[in-house]
Amino acid sequence: MGRASHQDSRRDSRRRRALLSALLTAAMVVPLSGAARRPDIPAPPPATLAPLVPATLRTTYEANRANAAQAARMAAAHGDGHRAAADRALAGPSCHLLSFDGRGTGLATEVLGDLLRAEHVAVLVPGSDTSIDTYARFHRAAAALYEDLTRRAPTGSRVAVVAWLGYATPGTVSTTVTTVARADDAAPHLRAFIGELRTLTPARTRVSLLCHSYGSVVCGRAAVGPDVDDIALIGSPGTGAGTVAGLHTSARVWAARGSGDWVAHVPHVRADLLFATVGFGTDPVSRAFGARVFDAGDAGHSGYFTPGSPSLANLARITLGEPSEVTRA
Template structure:
């Protein structure tokens, strides 16, 4: 459950000051959560079709045709994807979409390093920060809802802030890389899809394949890999976890993973969890309900003792503040990536 459970932990059952028994209070809360979830479904059913109808498809070229990428061909891959982004920008501009044209044009900048780029629809991209081929420590960021090429800058800012922190904190001789993996179509925050695991189930095989291919990109090194999963991205990581060869999985601002415990993720990786004290996701019902044949919600709160994750401090930030420069959460995430687990400040 979410924060409400934490508030009631340790209380005895029976009649309280208001004369209401604890089981009745629980039943009332569950009823309220069910109504909230149904309201979300109804809202999404209306909002999603209308927003989709109002937003025509933006033309873009197919992704660059590339041979399987290796450490030796990274520079060629980066160049090809920049060229593809530049063409996507021209097509978007000709279509009259200045915002998308500007976003694509920024991605075509010579300083950018994209392992993949697809400007069609909401857009997909994987950007690299640092020397991937020679990295000893790699962090892969998996984003949550409402992340697309149109909103990519905020995701990029998170990855860049982490890489800058790692560069400052890494022991002498330790090389780091951060990968911003926008490898799936994220759900809209106000939609039916954000309350179900459908998008996560589609994304999980893609994330597994991406992680499986990483050794080919690191010059046959065996880097330490950390998966940092934000919000709905933690649902994606939960679905993919049992087939991922990673050292750490950190869940931040998570609505749940779909698993009742960290052990149920069936991963040898260390599983971490954090939530800022001002994060609204604490109020999201951590339940899993079958509504008209559709499973809604993601179950146990990863922050709860029953889940069994290694909880670390995230300070007083909100839902979008986990990678804010100087924040407690960013400091601790960097320590997880660097393998300095004894230095992680626990929550």
Template sequence: MGLVARGLRWRRAVLAVFVASAVTLPVVGAARPPVPAPPPVTLAAPTAATLDATYAAHRAGAAKAARMAADYGDRRRAAADRALADPARHLLAFDGRGSGLVTEVLGDLAHADRVAVLVPGSDTGLDTYGRFRAAAQALHARLTREAPAGIRTAVVAWLGYETPATIGVAVATTDLADRAAPELRAFVRDVRAVTGPRPRLSLLCHSYGSVVCARAAPGLDAAGVDDLAVVGSPGMGVDTAAGLRTRARIWAARGADDWVRHVPHIGVGLFGTGVGFGTDPVSPAFGARVFEAGDGGHSDYFAPGSSSLPNLARIVLGETTAVTHD
């Protein structure tokens, strides 16, 4: 019986590797040649006074990247870059190389009273940026509608790291999150340099983005992050919310139809690295504030009409007693 039990545990561990790898690790050997793009413009950290110049400089970089992608024959990338170069877009960062990086502001960041920073999950790059931006737009529209009179809001879509692909069979590790965490900490500090200490600041982290936020969490208190909410998380690499070592309130939600609920919550050492992300963030053992997400799937947390979107807006607005719970 002991051998049978050990065999079952082993099979579950192997299943965990295969399922979780679909969440986290990039495809090896299937990548196309990179689309040519200029290096990103080098600017000082933005301030409230330099925001417009920062936006314009990165739009110019996106316009140049669009021309290079068009000359290369990649119409999809050229269209994505061209859209980002529109004069109405507010880009805090842009890098058209590889899968691409972009940080975009919705709203008036310099004068906002509530700021939300969205951190995306797997398979997000310039070619798929539209769906990530749609989530930011839906949240900003909800915040604009629900904010009390006189309260201004801004949402920042932070695609500031190389996200993993959703296809591939490999061990699930925190490697990409470990590389991204210093970038996220630095970015949050830059946001505070623009806004000052006054606004409430929330991090909203989806899927593998929750692993990035977890890795960044111990360094976020200095920037005054008030709330950290994860949705569709495969785990955060720690056993409990206290293990994140942050004063921010920790929130978690998962939709009833989210396939990530099938990811086994293990954390084991294998070949010198960690496999899996540990305790389920929506479990009582983790200790997060679990809020309602309804019947939504993995991509539905910011969808208009979902149960999770109004709760996320309430968290950002600081209306925490109005958040509904499962």
């Protein structure tokens, strides 16, 4: 190869890397979010809580609702009606919060169902630009799954869903959304939460992690052990691992992508750029990754929890420990 050809090759390589970075940033944009990330909204510090055990669960719920109500009042006084309304919804008497932090973009962990008696628990891990401001959309996904699970569960079997907004999700248009940095920060918190969850649920309870979009990167970095029975990666740009074995988990690993999901166009590679590694590696629905690929129908990127959809039905079957009933892609 001549010198000119070598220079052309290097220029092409640089262009490909720049294009990869741009594509990953654009591809992770969630069209329905558009949430402003406003760290200046005043809110109280999180409630001071006793260690989370069955005996303290009720007082934990009460303390976090009170904290959310105080956050709503402070946001309203600040002139932010949208945040105040979001906080008030989380302060409602029927809302069960294992945690709440109204500061900045906000964190919350909500329970639907009775954790102390549930035999099947699904933990939802959200993707980019999920915050208190956009929490209503995340809650709707959790509520749709809870309703479907309740309908499908065998008579006498109890289920619960946990909506875990336990990390500061990356912005949809940001450098962090194309790297594992934010997921690496979140992973220890997810591992710790799964451990806490096991102290609240019966010993034989099945726990499934349902990880959407960038949330699948968080789940991939968490390296959860025997405390989780199933992991489902939906609308995933990749996990940062090359194969299921790279997740270092004993759980069954599932993956799905709807035919209407634009995340299919994300380049499934990793590239070392100037200051960071960009991209998340192997496509989770590819044969090379090794997950159990299930049918998600024509779901778009935000449509995996649509009532009546194949994806929601299969996520419920996975949570209920019915692998033979899951329809494959």
